[in-house]
Amino acid sequence: xxxxxxxxxxxxxxxxxxxxxxxxxxxxxxxxxxxxxxxxxxxxxxxxxxxxxxxxxxxxxxxxxxxxxxxxxxxxxxxxxxxxxxxxxxxxxxxxxxxxxxxxxxxxxxxxxxxxxxxxxxxxxxxxxxxxxxxxxxxxxxxxxxxxxxxxxxxxxxxxxxxxxxxxxxxxxxxxxxxxxxxxxxxxxxxxxxxxxxxxxxxxxxxxxxxxxxxxxxxxxxxxxxxxxxxxxxxxxxxxxxxxxxxxxxxxxxxxxxxxxxxx
Amino acid sequence: xxxxxxxxxxxxxxxxxxxxxxxxxxxxxxxxxxxxxxxxxxxxxxxxxxxxxxxxxxxxxxxxxxxxxxxxxxxxxxxxxxxxxxxxxxxxxxxxxxxxxxxxxxxxxxxxxxxxxxxxxxxxxxxxxxxxxxxxxxxxxxxxxxxxxxxxxxxxxxxxxxxxxxxxxxxxxxxxxxxxxxxxxxxxxxxxxxxxxxxxxxxxxxxxxxxxxxxxxxxxxxxxxxxxxxxxxxxxxxxxxxxxxxxxxxxxxxxxxxxxxxxxxxxxxxxxxxxxxxxxxxxxxxxxxxxxxxxxxxxxxxxxxxxxxxxxxxxxxxxxxxxxxxxxxxxxxxxxxxxxxxxxxxxxxxxxxxxxxxxxxxxxxxxxxxxxxxxxxxxxxxxxxxxxxxxxxxxxxxxxxxxxxxxxxxxxxxxxxxxxxxxxxxxxxx
Numbered sequence: 084x085x086x087x088x089x090x091x092x093x094x095x096x097x098x099x100x101x102x103x104x105x106x107x108x109x110x111x112x113x114x115x116x117x118x119x120x121x122x123x124x125x126x127x128x129x130x131x132x133x134x135x136x137x138x139x140x141x142x143x144x145x146x147x148x149x150x151x152x153x154x155x156x157x158x159x160x161x162x163x164x165x166x167x168x169x170x171x172x173x174x175x176x177x178x179x180x181x182x183x184x185x186x187x188x189x190x191x192x193x194x195x196x197x198x199x200x201x202x203x204x205x206x207x208x209x210x211x212x213x214x215x216x217x218x219x220x221x222x223x224x225x226x227x228x229x230x231x232x233x234x235x236x237x238x239x240x241x242x243x244x245x246x247x248x249x250x251x252x253x254x255x256x257x258x259x260x261x262x263x264x265x266x267x268x269x270x271x272x273x274x275x276x277x278x279x280x281x282x283x284x285x286x287x288x289x290x291x292x293x294x295x296x297x298x299x300x301x302x303x304x305x306x307x308x309x310x311x312x313x314x315x316x317x318x319x320x321x322x323x324x325x326x327x328x329x330x331x332x333x334x335x336x337x338x339x340x341x342x343x344x345x346x347x
Numbered sequence: 348x349x350x351x352x353x354x355x356x357x358x359x360x361x362x363x364x365x366x367x368x369x370x371x372x373x374x375x376x377x378x379x380x381x382x383x384x385x386x387x388x389x390x391x392x393x394x395x396x397x398x399x400x401x402x403x404x405x406x407x408x409x410x411x412x413x414x415x416x417x418x419x420x421x422x423x424x425x426x427x428x429x430x431x432x433x434x435x436x437x438x439x440x441x442x443x444x445x446x447x448x449x450x451x452x453x454x455x456x457x458x459x460x461x462x463x464x465x466x467x468x469x470x471x472x473x474x475x476x477x478x479x480x481x482x483x484x485x486x487x488x489x490x491x492x493x494x495x496x497x498x499x500x501x502x503x504x505x506x507x508x509x510x511x512x513x514x515x516x517x518x519x520x521x522x523x524x525x526x527x528x529x530x531x532x533x534x535x536x537x538x539x540x541x542x543x544x545x546x547x548x549x550x551x552x553x554x555x556x557x558x559x560x561x562x563x564x565x566x567x568x569x570x571x572x573x574x575x576x577x578x579x580x581x582x583x584x585x586x587x588x589x590x591x592x593x594x595x596x597x598x599x600x601x602x603x604x605x606x607x608x609x610x611x612x613x614x615x616x617x618x619x620x621x622x623x624x625x626x627x628x629x630x631x632x633x634x635x636x637x638x639x640x641x642x643x644x645x646x647x648x649x650x651x652x653x654x655x656x657x658x659x660x661x662x663x664x665x666x667x668x669x670x671x672x673x674x675x676x677x678x679x680x681x682x683x684x685x686x687x688x689x690x691x692x693x694x695x696x697x698x699x700x701x702x703x704x705x706x707x708x709x710x711x712x713x714x715x716x717x718x719x720x721x722x723x724x725x726x727x728x729x730x731x732x733x734x735x736x737x738x739x740x741x742x743x744x745x746x747x748x749x750x751x752x753x754x755x756x757x758x759x760x761x762x763x764x765x766x767x768x769x770x771x772x773x774x775x776x777x
Contacts, residue, residue, distance in 0.1 A: 163386065
């Protein structure tokens with residue numbers, strides 16, 4: 084349900100600076116922190132927009148009118164679902180940031196067998212938890228115009244996507260899997276060592292950061308639309324990695340991805 | 348009857364979502380609630396059945412700011428189950444990760460979240476114009492914490508390289524030395540920041556509850572000890588006993604479980620102020636001088652002094668990180684390498700324990716023979732602090748009411764108190 088190119092981009096000639104709000108749903112707040120971690124670029128970015136609401140950094144209330152809504156976090160309550168609909172109605176452009184908002188991310192892991200889970204944590208589920216629903220991505224609730232993927236987002240990726248959201252861009256978003264990045268980085272393939280790596284089926288764009296640092300990909304950018312799961316399962320078996328490990332590992336960031344339903 | 352209801356929905360400049368509710372009737376404070384409405388992500392349920400090596404990665408996502416602490420705490424629990432003894436080099440790198448999160452957290456909390464209260468600003472951004480030097484240096488301090496976490500952990504939020512038994516990557520000696528120089532360069536501003544936060548006026552109030560901190564002979568420990576201590580009760584216990592010594596309980600108005608000392612039933616505070624009280628004499632020289640100059644000496648019970656204690660800890664962390672980085676840059680200065688040590692998976696249960704930036708963090712994990720999680724219980728600093736915060740909010744409200752304070756002033760002071768506690772509500776409801 085995403086439209087990566089955005090339908091109603093704002094133009095540089097707009098009289099007033101675009102009004103931006105930042106909202107956080109179920110998340111670790113890490114992606115909002117990564118916005119503040121843009122550091123020397125932060126003031127430049129904020130200088131281009133009229134930041135109307137950012138609960139993390141300021142005590143102003145959510146305004147009635149704004150142009151761009153930036154959403155972090157997964158939708159895990161009916162209240163959050165309503166907030167997302169409100170943000171969609173009021174915003175001209177909606178940007179989902181981080182794995183939680185774009186794929187339901189780690190909170191999405193709880194979607195399997197959700198009905199049992201609250202009672203596994205709480206003896207009596209507090210009313211403050213709200214009306215809990217199985218976790219889902221923002222794009223499962225409303226149309227999303229732009230996405231910043233990864234867990235957490237890369238600060239400069241955010242700056243770049245926000246630029247596109249503010250000024251418009253028809254730049255195509257890569258959908259390929261990660262393996263080509265490792266070839267270019269000349270990093271050793273984990274499958275050669277008999278280890279699972281989700282780069283095989285995960286959307287590229289992070290430069291294979293984890294693999295470069297000696298750790299297999301956990302799939303935080305979500306399943307690539309180009310991924311060939313059947314072939315990936317065969318590849319696993321070929322390298323002595325049980326295909327069931329691939330399926331289980333994919334639950335970490337793709338639990339709610341409809342493309343995976345029925346693959347198990 | 349006069350009734351004043353103060354309700355702050357979605358308290359700003361804290362990490363996570365929470366509301367404050369205070370009801371005052373005929374000059375008496377009737378209701379005080381810290382209403383934590385952060386969505387429950389149910390981590391303890393979601394890690395059940397997951398393999399041990401995924402668990403620190405998943406647990407990291409409890410909190411963006413304290414991600415390093417969650418990873419290290421989880422690793423300690425898993426390694427205790429498997430009987431792994433990490434090398435000194437690995438332990439030094441983990442200390443760096445934890446200190447990196449102290450720098451990130453304390454600088455963000457002090458300057459972005461707390462300072463605007465005292466400067467009369469809605470956010471930190473106006474500071475960029477009114478005092479650009481302060482704004483830039485504050486951001487630079489936070490950036491240094493990010494850089495430290497990035498160099499050691501691979502990125503500033505959710506470290507990549509820290510795994511069971513060691514690290515998958517290390518930077519070069521030259522990079523360690525550069526980091527050490529940056530730590531040295533930041534010291535002067537950090538020392539001035541202690542004075543700045545001391546100069547902000549705060550109400551004369553005292554925490555009513557106990558305090559809890561990690562303790563270790565001759566040290567100001569953050570990840571190197573298994574001993575926790577209730578300072579008032581003078582009760583010390585091993586981390587594996589945390590579930591026995593600490594009682595978690597639920598209240599309807601909070602999605603975070605609350606906690607109290609099981610033996611005494613008292614609420615308690617954990618965090619920088621508790622650490623400073625527990626281990627003041629083992630602060631580094633510069634930090635100790637800064638603390639003494641700012642009037643922070645044990646026993647200090649004013650919750651607003653938590654801000655000063657955090658500022659002192661920044662000075663301390665800079666000195667310790669500079670020394671650690673210089674030592675890591677020297678060949679053979681540590682016995683053993685940081686590359687992950689081989690180990691055998693086995694069943695068992697253990698509790699990992701660290702001092703996260705916001706206080707004591709416990710991860711109690713039971714693994715089966717295949718290394719899959721059978722049970723997990725995570726006790727975060729803010730979940731421990733909520734009951735103490737409510738108690739202190741009530742005392743503060745009562746004091747302000749008896750002083751004849753106006754409604755808006757009561758509200759502001761209570762918000763300031765909440766922020767002085769530096770709650771991480773997303774952590775508290777994991």
